[in-house]
Structure formats: structure tokens, C-alpha cells
Amino acid sequence: MENELEMLIRRIRERMDVMGWSERETMRQAGVNEHALRNIQKGHSPRPQTLAKLASALKVPPSYFLLAAAPQDGRPGVLQMETVFVKGAVQAGVWTDALEWDPGDWIEIQAPTDPRLPKGAERFGLLVRGRSMDRVYPPGSMLICVRYYDLLRGPKTGDDVIVMRRSVQLGGFEATVKEYQMDEEGRHVLWPRSTDPAFQAPIVIPQGAAPVASPNGSFATQDWDHAAFHQAGEPDVLITSRVISVLMDRATDL
Template identity: 50%
Template sequence: MSYDLLLTRIKERLDALGLSERKACLQADVGINTIRHIRVRGHAPKPAALAKLATALGVPPAYFLDAAGGDPASDTLKPSVAAVSTVYVKGAVQAGVWQEALEWAPAEWQPVYVPEDQRYRDVDKFGLLVRGTSMNKVYPEGSVVIAVRLNDLGRMPRSGERVVVLKRMDKDSGMEATIKRYEVDAAGRNILWPESYDPLYQTPIILDDVANNIYHDGKDADHACCQDLDVCAVIIGSYRPE
């Protein structure tokens, strides 16, 4: 069995924390060669050891267990064949709220379990918590949307898709993460539409005007006057806790 995904995730955390494999094992109170034996010999790690490593490296245990096909209630690892996959909620989207980054610290990631989408089986997926009212016709506050980055898909958004948009109103403000419906209209214009009952979020963003520095007057909280805009991901599904 290959543990490439598990080793990639471990290496990401080691690099982020500036730790060696040996130092991480010591901090986790597992065998000092635990990671090396996975990497060099392909040894199947014990779920309990992976859970300790995850905690020591600041991520939820499921982040490593899922990558290794592990069951925390079992003492063995097995290939994951279930039709349900683990996706981590890594941040939040909320129009009108400026933030340092779209993504939370890894220790704050929260797992959700969603049906495997065969269209994106080999593409990294992430979840975002929806806050506010800017897309409440489709995603009420508290919903979780599942997204994939357009860079990972190697394509531009397609008309009709809902997308994650990062925008900045001026050079001194933070980035605002929001969701819009992308459409190409009859005139060939690229437009981002809000889908909200809130009067504050009714005006579309016309991407062609933004690219050409054509700014529109208006007091709408979500109008097109943004200096910096990035359509970074496409929504492939959503989840709403009861």
C-alpha cells in the first residue's frame, strides 16, 4: 500500500513547524523512527501513533488517519474503499468582512464527511463555512461549501458555476472572501452574480469592467469597485448541519 499522501501531509507539517522527523516523533512520544519506517520501508503505521503525531504537529488526527486509510477504533490500517471522504473546513467566506487570509490555522480545521465525488476524485478539496447573508438564497448562514481550486483543475470557471472570489477594495484593505455565481451573458460579458435576499448584496460584479478599470457609482455593499479580484475556486457541493 502506498502512503504518499500521508507522507506529503506529514512533510507539510514538519516544514511548517521547522521540525525534523526524529524531533517530531520525540514530541509525539512515539518511536523515533516511526516516520522514517513509513517513508523508507513502507511500514504500516499504527493509528494510535498517527493520532499522536497529528496532535504534536497541530492538525486533527483524522488528517493523517484519513490519508493512511486508518480507522482510529482499530489497530490496523486498511485501504479506504468507502464512498464517503473526509474534507476539511479550512476557513470561512463572508462578504463585507475583511480578513488576513482565506484559510484558518491547521489546528482549527474541522472535518466533515461527504459523499465521494467521482468527477474530482484525485483533486484536493476543501470546505468553507458560510457566514452572513450574501448568498443566502442558496447557502444559508452556517452552511459548508465544498470547493476545489481552479489552478488544480487547470481551467477557468464555466458559466453557471458558483465560485469563491477574493476581492480587495483598495491597496490598504484586507481580502474579502465571498461566493458568487459566474455567468457569461448574451453580450459575452463575464459576470459574478450574488444570490441573496439581502438588499445589501444585489449588484453583480462585471469582470470585464474590473479588468478595464471601469468603476460604477453606487452604495451597494458588494458593487464592482474593487482594485484586486481573484476567482480562485469552484464550488462542487455543499453541506448543511442540522
């Protein structure tokens, strides 16, 4: 019976044969170290990011390689996996009454454990819809997120963040993913990274503490005490969570 590394290597090589690529060409197309596959064959644990890049180049979902690398019987292995629930979706320009799906609609996925997180920090998934961040996350990507109060810090420049806006006029909430930046004036700037001209203007929040959701809030019903009023007539803005990884990109034709 093949072990985790053998299964992973077999899957990678099968996809290389389908694409008609050599080992060197595969590593070049994936943008990873040219010795990456050789290192796996020698028993070195691959990083999840490396497997995700290989999966993208070889046109399979990242989970096809990630799950192959996970131990199947509880033994220590290349990757330890745990259950994460995809609880909702983010999509610019869509205003809804509820931001979190009913628990019966949650999607159960397996994601590699993340030793960087503080003890007890809960991860949850969000499905990307629309093109408001498609330069980084194509529609269909699954984002793995952690709330900032679980990270024990606020947002830092370069973080990809989940942003919620509440509009009394429109009667609903909008949840999107943005890139956070504190500019030279101390303002909080939330940038879309989109190919769509309709989603290229940033949200700019004045100086002061970043409007981060408190522990009293949840993805479904937020505590808006710390929300920032964007501009006259614009919705309230609240930063809830940080994107820490992407488990699955949109499906590609094989």
C-alpha cells in the first residue's frame, strides 16, 4: 500500500503526463523551485503553497494534492488536516439580509492545520463570487479566514481582509474582500484588486483606530459599535477577518 508521499508523487506525475511536461517544465510553469518534486521524493514535506501552485499549473483543484499528502490513519505525515466550514460568500455590489448561510447549507472542507494561529482561533471559509478581487482571487475561490479578535491584533498593511458594509438606505449588508493599507496620512485604505472598472475605487476610512469587529460580533450578526462611517451618505464599514489562505480556486477544465 502506497504511503502519502507516494500517492502525492503519483498524482503529480500523472498530471505531468497529461500535460506532456517534463519535470523541469512543470516546475517552471508552477513557479516553484526546480527541485521541488525531487525534494518530495527524498521525503521532505512540501509546503501547502507549493502544492497549490503545482495544482494550478497542472489544472486540478489544490485539494487533489493536499489531501493526497495528508495522513490517512492518524499517523504523523506530511500534512495534518482539519475540518473547516464554508459559512457564506463575499461579493461586491450585492446587498443581502443575512451574511451567513443557514448551518444546513455550510460546506465542509478539509484544510491543512496552521501552526501560526493562536490556540483556540477558529477558521472559517468564504466563497468568492464576482470580480471585485479577481486579480488575486478568481470567482469560485474558497478563502480560509480568521477573525481579528482571534488573531489578537488588528489589520496590517498588506493583509487581505473581509469587509462588511451596512446600508440603512439599501436595507442590507455587503461583504467583500479587500487589501488593507494604512497610508502616509494614517488613513485606512481598503483596495479592491479587480479587472472590472466598476470595482477599482478604494474605500478610505479616516485616521483613528481601525474599525474592527469586537468579540461580541459574529459573521452573521455583527456588533457595529466600532463601525466607521465612510463618507457622507455612504454605508458603515467594519473589518471582520483576515484571509490567511486559499484552499481552492475556481474549477478548470481538464
